Amino acid sequence: MTTTEVTATGIAAVDAEPSVATPADGQVALGWLAEEAARLRAAGLHREPVVRRTDSPMVDLASNDYLGLCAHPDVIAGGQAALAHWGAGATASRLVVGTTEAHVELENDLADFLGFPSALAFSSGYLANVGAITALAGRGDLIVSDTGTHASLIDGCRLSRARVVVTDRGDHRAVREALRARTEQRALVVTDSVYSIDGEPAPIAELHAVARECGAALLVDEAHALGVRGPGGRGLIAELGLSGAPDLIMTTVLSKSMGAQGGVVLGPDQLRSHLVDRARTFIFDTGLAPAAVGAAHAALRLLRADPAMPVRLRDNAARLARAIGAPPPAAAVVSLIVGDPHAAVAAAGHCREQGVLVGCFRPPSVPVGTSRLRLTVRADLDDATIDRVAQVVSDALTSVGVR
Structure with a gap:
């Protein structure tokens, strides 16, 4: 097969790479998917979404x-009220018209409850983590993460284009070594507070001390600690007396203990302002749906009113672990x-x-x-x-x- 090209003296024939014939139905391009599916099944790694029914006896x-709040009548009513008042969706990016009064009220109450100057809500916890990391670190910066961090934190590190050093889970000494050896001026340490797979806590106090010693900021994902650990369920950061520290960023979710949907980033006022300007998952994403905002706010009010809920949760976890013969759970x-x-x-x-x-x-x-x-x-x-x-x-x- 030949192609043509325009030259200074006219049109000439040029040899070309032989083309690969493809069937008319185009199945070759994605034909590898069947082989990949077979490989995953053979390895026991194929997945199917679990479909729930409202009448399930499970x-x-x-x-x-x-906290069992997803189906709580007050949480449902909070979502319904916001739905009736604001409609089904936020309708646009929060920088256009997607920020409602309900969003701001929830953010202010969350910041007050968790002990931080400011909060900013995202459409999901995944987007909150990716947005925060990519807005805080980029080319020429260093991120130190560990092997236990959630996929959203890992993806945020990858998308940031910063240099990333991965340490063993909970190894704050390795974090110190990475920070001390860096040539970059700015550095960010990233971790979960309670690791999602086994519920074990990270050494947050040690990590914060190391980060402060080395002039780095610390970002802590409290997704599995909010409503579980700390005074009144405020999380591990509050339990350690670190709420509101100027060099500490907290991320968390509204989709676990709060029973709704969404993610939140908390920190200094300057952080919120910076995320509004630079976090792409905030700028270019439609705002969190009003119904989720109303439901999460109702759940927060319930947690405020009954601070013993997290205690009952931990007692139940301890009872189950004893009955099964498992180690005492930390969360x-x-x-x-x-x-x-x-x-x-x-x-x-x-x-x-x-x-x-x-x-x-x-x-x-x-x-x-x-x-x-x-x-x-x-x-x-x-x-x-x-x-x-x-x-x-x-x-x-x-x-x-x-x-």
Whole structure:
């Protein structure tokens, strides 16, 4: 096959690379997807979304509805009121007309509750983390992250184009070494406060001390600590007395303990202003839906009114862990390592058949060889339900040869 090109003396024939023939139906371009799907199935790593029904009799220990507020009448009413007043959607970016009075009121109340000068709400926790990191670090900067951080933090690091150093989970000494050895002027340390897979806390106090010593900022994702740890459920940062520290950024979500949807970044007033100017996931995304804003605000009022809810949650988690023979949990997650992904899927299936829905985590969510059942406990579970769940889960582990 030949092509032509225009030269100074006219049009000449030019040899071209032989083209690859493709079927008329175009199946070759995505034909590899079938092979990839087969590979994932063989490895026990294929996934299917779990479809819920409103009339499901299942006991839910898979969601992150830690305080059981998702279906609380006051939370539903809060969402309905905002829906009726503001409509179904925010209608535009928050810098156009997507910021309602409800958004600002929620942000102010969250900042007050969590002890920070300012808060900014995003459409999801994922977008909040990506937006915050990419607005705070870029080319010529350093980010120090660890191996336990959530995918949203990892993606924020990648998208920032900063140099990224990854340390072992919780290794604050390695963080200090990375910060001291840097040539970059600006540095950001990134971590979860409570790791999502096993519910273990990160050494936030040590990380903050190291970051301050080395002139770096610390960003802490409190998604699995809000409503779970700290005074009145204010999180691990508040528990350590670090709320409002000028060199500390808190991110969290409204989709777990708050039972709704959305993400939040909290910090100094200057941080909020900077994110409004520079966070692409805020600037170019439609604002958080008003119904989610109203529901989350109602949940926050319930948490303020009943600060013992997080205590009940942690007591329930401890009771379940004792009944199963698991180590005492530091938060609301009880993690049971199975090992083989096929066995983990089978154990989760056994639980489902017995009316208990549990999380099943496999690579890449967890390291190879550590596939597990992840049980997320709720504050509204009674003792009889917890005991029943413990028996079902124990039987499931026995059925796959783990116990």
